[in-house]
Amino acid sequence: MKKKVLIITQNFYPAIGSAGNRMKNIFQLLLKDNIDVEVLTIEPSYPPNKNMYKDRMFWDDEEVNNQEQRITRIPIKNKRFSNELFSRLFFYLEIMYRFTLELWKRRKDNYDYLYVSTPPIFIVLSALIGRRLIHSKLILEVRDLWPDSLTGGVKSFDKKWIINIFQYLEKKMYRTADTIVINSQGFRQHIEKKLKTDKEIIYLPNGPRQYELHANRKNHDEFKVIYAGNLGLAQDIDRLKQVAQDLNNITFILMLLAME
Template identity: 40%
Template sequence: MKRLLLVTQNFYPEIGSAANRMKNLYVHFESKGYKVHVLTTEPSYPNENMYMDKSYYNNAELNAAPDYKVIRLQMSHKKHKNSMSSRLMYYMEFMMKVHYFVKHAHQKFDYLYVTSPNIFVPWGALFFQGKLKPEKLLEVRDLWPDSVVAIDRINIDLFMPVLKRLEKKMYMSADKIVINNVSFKRHIESMNVFKPMLYIPNGVNPGEFEIERKFDTFTVVYTGNIGYAQDVTMLKNIALLFEQEKIHFNAVIYGVNSRQFKDFITSENLKYVKAIPPMSKQQCLSFTSKHHVALSILKENEVLLNVLPGKVVDAICTGLPIITNLAGDTNTLINQNGVGYAKAFATAQDIVNAVKNYRDDHMLLAQHSANALKLAHAQFNWHENINKIIEFME
């Protein structure tokens, strides 16, 4: 029985696409006969207090996993602080603890599967470790430092030459690379890194494809984070237009700007727009499927608009046309497969006009919903995709 160490900051029972992806990797690797161990932290995304609610611990297999299987590093620093220096201290501590664990335990494993972001995880696992026994697989779910520049939170221009060298060293330190976005392959190869690469998007399990009965009234949904990469101003403008058009809009949200959006709903006395607390992955998929179309809105930045957000995959997998301002390969995926409306740098009015088209054209809505489910089974099925990863590893 081959042994695999999965190193990740985000893991079950956390919400969000990162933790859900890592949970699926654990469960499916185990089902294929691998002995999987996870190196992670205590659940804290988007905040640690929400995990006092035990409803998030809804996987019996992982609940029963002993401590030596899911190793949660105890951190002295807190990650979710407003202070950038506090967050940096957290990441540095996590990096050093990951480095120490891998250095002393690597001989026990046949595979080391490390996921980025955050970038400190692969730095700790792969840098200055000497000759590691396991085959090293790096999973890239975000481009860094480019994404840090894109969210425009801190100015790192002075450090970019060094950071880009560290980025390249990270790719070079891996034996193989798994990506969740087709465009990442072009980016990595543009840095003269030519490693074996495999594209595996986020996905769902067959049991999660269950579709609930739709709301009687045409309703739009937005799910997930409203953070620095998402355009909260545009979401507000969309909400105002929905209110004018009397279109029902449910936002299942969390993140640093979610409070701002909730306060906006209250201050503007919006009747057709509702903010709903976050929920577990399965609950969110079930709730999403009751709607008619879904939104995904990111800031107007070339790096951010070329990603494949988890909410896009979730919408497709629940049979909802997705309406977005995304560009690049995700834009092509949506438009060529007829699973929604994607326009790079779309305005709030563009988004609302697309929603109205689906509201008023029942045949278009039905066709794109059917196309979404067809695409979901073809590309976003974990039962199929885990076999591709194992073949790639072996």
């Protein structure tokens, strides 16, 4: 009998970025392995510009396009407030509410596993509720050590009482999950310290699939490195600058997305 899995994620194809691409690949590989898999996500909005996804150039994977009946995309109003922190909080809370409502509707569905990705933590909270409603096992994928990434650079969150609440919720999600998936071995020790008992932790690194690699490398006298990751408050820009300085005989290129 086929195993049935529901992937719960904020970012999913065609949303650009590592999170959306990773979850798309997991979806495709589970299907390839004869798993009955569905996806619960929001309408593509990352980066925060929904209109760009009206362009069909982003919907370029026919394999996934042909599986749209397996994908539920929840519309999010994403109201704007004068306070950016409040806007972001409202956005996450709305996702949590709408995901929880959708999971309530599916409470009689026989899912074997809920596969949820964090951050953000609010989506995991909806999955914790859904786990009880559906009576399934929970696989928690940790792509970032949250809320530690907030205290590293996002000063708006650097309030002790807020961090204490988030750290409590962090322990709760680690201890409630049946299996934990990490994309960095550096996360293992941090998570194990939060657990009361031994738990299965699986290392599944980020990386391209074979068809995403283009073997057209040419020989050049100049060696170049491209950084194409996030570059915001939560990233350590000073560390990035130090790396660029250490690579003083290498051309260092930043690839950024212009936001309107």
